[in-house]
Amino acid sequence: MSRRDNLHFSLRRTLEKDGWTITDDPLVLVLEHTLLKADLGAEKFFNAEKEWHKIAVEIKDIDW
Structure with missing residues (x-):
């Protein structure tokens, strides 16, 4: 499995709080x-x- 971006768990929690089932x-x-x-x-x-x-979600975190 590829490395999870820094935003992965934050976005997952946000979707769950909005009523989405992962x-x-x-x-x-x-x-x-x-x-x-x-x-x-x-x-x-x-x-x-x-x-x-x-939905399918692809999460990308760009370090500037």
Whole structure:
């Protein structure tokens, strides 16, 4: 697994406080012969819309 950026846990906590459920940490997707990785996978149920929303998050911290 690659090194987590400094913002990883802060962003994860922020998503969880906003009602998102972290489903994968990291999120790994396989498409045909390609392996894709994102830092987080999350989902949230919106009652008003009655549907699930899912996101994949890639976190980058740039040291200047």
